[in-house]
Amino acid sequence: MRLSRYFLPVLKETPAEAQIVSHRYMLRAGMIKQASAGIYSWLPLGYRVLRKIEEIIHEEQARAGHIPMLMPTIQSSDLWQESGRYDAYGPEMLRIRDRHDRDMLFTPTAEELITDIFRSHVSSYKDLPLTLYQIQWKFRDEIRPRFGVMRGREFYMKDGYNFDLTKEDALHAYNRHLVSYLRTYERMGLQAIPMRADSGPIGGDDTHEFLVLAETGESEVFYDSEITELTFGNREIDYDSHEQCRAVLEEFTSRYARTDETHDEALFDQVPEDRRRTARGIEVGQIFYFGTKYSDAMGATVSDREGNQVPVHMGSHGIGVSRLLGAIIEASHDDKGIIWPEGVTPFHCGIVNLKAGDAEADKACEAIYAALRAIGLDPLYDDTEERAGAKFATMDLIGLPWRITVGPRGLKNGVVELTSRRTGESEELPPEEAVQRIAAIYGLAQA
Amino acid sequence: MRLSRYFLPVLKETPAEAQIVSHRYMLRAGMIKQASAGIYSWLPLGYRVLRKIEEIIHEEQARAGHIPMLMPTIQSSDLWQESGRYDAYGPEMLRIRDRHDRDMLFTPTAEELITDIFRSHVSSYKDLPLTLYQIQWKFRDEIRPRFGVMRGREFYMKDGYNFDLTKEDALHAYNRHLVSYLRTYERMGLQAIPMRADSGPIGGDDTHEFLVLAETGESEVFYDSEITELTFGNREIDYDSHEQCRAVLEEFTSRYARTDETHDEALFDQVPEDRRRTARGIEVGQIFYFGTKYSDAMGATVSDREGNQVPVHMGSHGIGVSRLLGAIIEASHDDKGIIWPEGVTPFHCGIVNLKAGDAEADKACEAIYAALRAIGLDPLYDDTEERAGAKFATMDLIGLPWRITVGPRGLKNGVVELTSRRTGESEELPPEEAVQRIAAIYGLAQA
Known part of the structure; x- marks a missing residue:
């Protein structure tokens, strides 16, 4: 995308209403605009990140x-x-x-509707196991919406529902979701720790919340520091294997990690003192097993192998999609702006033309832009006539993880500058090599 | 996708409430389920088509x-x-x-909100031209919702808005949208004819509706039969060229084509009699130029080259995304079910295993399934133990354009059967060739 043709309304001033850093940066970077209290428009840059997150979730769900x-x-x-x-x-x-005076509602969650769909169409154990999910807008009329998209009223959420014949199968679905969510968050550059939680209005006994550690988190959390050393990584897993999924659950939940709702001081005291941690966390997802709560109430039964009608065992599983943007920024920023993890960055890298209008600089930028696009990447090319300082400030604010800077002086020596947003480190290298490096970072081969 | 692991609740009986063929087939093929009057859940098969349509729109908008x-x-x-x-x-x-007694609404269209975003962030002609769009759920509380997703209350719509400095530029945006929409519909296998229309509550003088001819259409349309011979095809077009876009507009709108709202009997009589056609049409999109209607009312101005504050010229442009599924089915079906055009089919082809459990048949099916997936296609593999007749009936109903049938008898001769849903014609050929043929149909090379 060429910046001259994009809509990126960055703000110089910090909006007064924004109390936390993610809200400030999302407003300043032209990612969102408040439409009314707790309700936001997603401007193009914010929408790009939302779509990236959505795509990762779809891929991992598949x-x-x-x-x-x-x-x-x-x-x-x-x-x-x-x-x-x-x-x-x-x-x-x-x-x-509605106009016929019927009582309707804007759905905050969908256990009822999915159970209705299930009972209308499924009648035999042969059609199980089944897990359906959606990513859809929800609404909760928070009395005091705040913190931007972190606690908005209209929010985007992935909600999934499993239907199983037995409690054992449903607990496998629970474990499978835990594994799948660990992978999902890691692909977004997040460490989200599963913590034993309270089930709230969804109901059920088994539930874990996934929390991202951040000073601005709404929950107080207590955990064994060993847990932050765990990563899921690239391990291959057979999602059909009860054993493999259970092993991951055990690995990631055997150490103490709880929110204030379920915190147990006596248990926590058993953690060696030097590993006891208290911090704040942002909830980015939750998984539930609630058994037959809804299937009993709504008559969602199937015939089992012996021909008996039995209620299905269910669970539900949610990821706060829009809130994840806030959580990622809370976990990854500095005083200049956002630092996007590669997995969710709105553009793979920035190209800054230090002297737009200079024939050599323009030509080199166009070549880099074309080469990156040819290998399937989306660069953001700042082709405007702004001065260099303002261009750098915008790139730092919007947080693209890599920047290629192109100027007449470097080109005389045959080089451009490749800069990491995270470390701030720069390196001079020929344009083709810069392109190769970016391709390698994103795991793509150059054409 | 393996059918045994999918959720495809096809219905044997025709639901009584469905009056038109698209509604009947969408219910029977397990694509949608009514949640309440005019409001539908999109079951997995329907959701897949919705996403395909959405993706085509995004690509053509880009x-x-x-x-x-x-x-x-x-x-x-x-x-x-x-x-x-x-x-x-x-x-x-x-x-x-809402809970604070504030007046809110579920947006039926977004001219106001987008104009507010524009006036908050754009102040100079230098940031023009600008066209922003979204694909988002809308709500219109129809007094009598009917025809399934064709006239629902909650519906998915692409709505775009252009902002230009001058009327001339805005008319170019209008023409550009017309070109872009022609391409978009053709990729979905639809002929959508631009017809001079009435602007309704959006306002403005210039507007064309895009209509798909179908017996069940809600509008009576009048046109010169020559117009149905026009296709946009694969021509390359420079969307920045006023001339090229205008030429396409002229080509596609110079012949008589109007809805009953704007029909002019005297003009129609000038069309040679043997080319005069009266038919019914389904509206699948509309483009508007309405000038400064909203920018005047809401103070959306920019400074022009001379430093004067001038209201921007605007238009808006919509595609009925969810309704398109109905329109495509109305235009493409037979008495056995839906016939999806290749561009929007939920799965690229079906694989029917005539004898699940037979080692040879299973092995051949798995190989075909893997080969198709390896080249980036999504086949639907019926690996269930249903009898052949029921499998064929389901495949015909859900309308995948191609089917590969695999059975022990054919395999003895080294062949499988490749069947076109549209023509019903079958051909026997070796499995590898069947895969190659499917790959070629979708423009993909085999790995």
């Missing part, structure tokens, strides 16, 4: 054998009456009357 | 230089008060009160 679909945002209240949650949900549910 | 973003579904009424449309819009607008 890998785990989960099937994508989509449920509507507006639902009738009927199913919620049936489950008993319509009255229980409270004022966070956005209740709506 | 080609035309338009920039994707996303606006929220829930908006405050404030901006709509400012434009004067809040009272004008009538009961089709879903009005909502």
Whole structure:
């Protein structure tokens, strides 16, 4: 993308309403604009990151054998009456009357609707196991929305639902989701720690929240420092294997890690003192096993091998997609701006033309731009006539992990500059080599 | 995808509530399920087509230089008060009160919000031209929703907005959209004819609707039959060239083609009688130039070259994404089911194993499945133990354009059967050749 043709309305001043760094940077980098309290428009740069995150989730869900679909945002209240949650949900549910005076709502979660779809179409154990998921806009009418997309009212969420014949199978689905989520977050450059949590209005006994450590986190967390040394990495896993998935769960949940809701001081004291940590965390996902809570209430049964009608065992699993942008920025920034992990960066690298209009500089930039695009990368080429300092400030603010700087002086020596946003380190090298380096970083071969 | 692990709840019976063929087939093929009146869940098969259509739109918008973003579904009424449309819009607008008793609404279209974003961030002609678009869920509280996704209440729509310094530039944006839409529809296997239309509540003088001819269309249309012979094809076009875009507009709009709203009997009579056609059409998109209607009302001005503040010239441009599924099916089906055009098919081809459990048949199917996936295609492999007749009926119903049938008898002669859904013609050939043929159809080389 050429910056001269893009819409990137960066702000020089820090907006007064933004209390935390991710909110400030998302506004300043022209990623979002508040439409009304807790409701945001996603400007082009923010939308690009949202799509990248969405794509990673889809890929990892596919890998785990989960099937994508989509449920509507507006639902009738009927199913919620049936489950008993319509009255229980409270004022966070956005209740709506349509023109025929029917009670509708903007869905905050979809256990009821998915259970209804299931009971309408599935009647035999032969069709199990089944995990369906969606990535869809949700609404919770927070009384005091704040922190930008971290605690907005309209938010984008992945919510998945597993249906299994037995508790054992459903617990495998739980474990499988844990594995899948670990991979998902790591691809986004995040360490998200599974912590024993409270189930809240979803219900159920087994639940883990995934928390990203950050000073601005809304939850106090307590953990054994060993847990931060674990990484999932590139291990191959068979998602159908109960054993393999259970082993990962055990590895990642055997050490103490809890939010304040489930914190147990006596247990925590058993962790060696030098490994006990208290910190703050941002919740970026949660998995639940809640058994037959909804299938009992709504009559979602299947016939088992013996022909008996049995309620299915269920769980649900969520990732806060829009909130992840905030969480990633909270975990990865400096005083100049955002530092995107390579997995979610809106553009793979920036190209700064120090002297737009100079024939040599223009030509070299165009060649680099074309070469990067030819190998399937999306560079952002600053081809404007701004001065160099302002161009660097914008690139630092929007946080592309790599920048290629091109100027007449370097070109005389046959070199451009390749700079890492994270370390700030620069290196001079011929343009073709800079392109090769970027290609290698993103695991792509040059054509 | 293996059918045994997929969620494809096909229905044997025709649902009573479905009055038109697309609605019937979408229900029967397990693509959608009604959640409440005019509101649908998109089951996995339907969701796949929705995503394909969305992807084609994104690709063609990018080609035309338009920039994707996303606006929220829930908006405050404030901006709509400012434009004067809040009272004008009538009961089709879903009005909502939040917990603080503020007037909100589920957005049916976004001229106001995008104009607000523009006026907040753009102040100079130097930032023009600019075209922003989104693909987002909208809501119109139709009094009598019907025909499935063709006239639903919650619907998925691409809406784009251009901002230009002069009327001339804005008319170029209009023409550019017309070109881009022609390409977009053709990639979906649709002939969508631009017809002079009425602007309705959006406003403005210049507007064309794109109509797909189909018996079940809601509009009566009148046209010169020569227009159905035009195709855009694979021509290369420079979207920045006013001349090239205007030439396409002239080519595709110079012949008589109007909806009943703008039909002019006297003009129509000038078309040679043997070329005069009356038919029905489904509206799948519309482009508007409305000048300064919103920029005047909302103060969206820029400074021009001489430093004067001038209101920007605007247009808006929509494609009914969810409704397109219905339109494509109306235009492409037979009495056995849907016939997907290759551009939007949910799976590139089906593989039917006539004897699941037979070692040779299983092995051949697995090899074909793996080979197709290796070249980047998504086959749907029916690996279930259903009888052959039922498998064929399902494949015909869900409408994959190509089917490879594998059975022990053919394998003894070293062949499988390749069948075109459209023509019904079958051909026997070795498995590797069948894979090559499918690869060639989708323009992919075999690895």
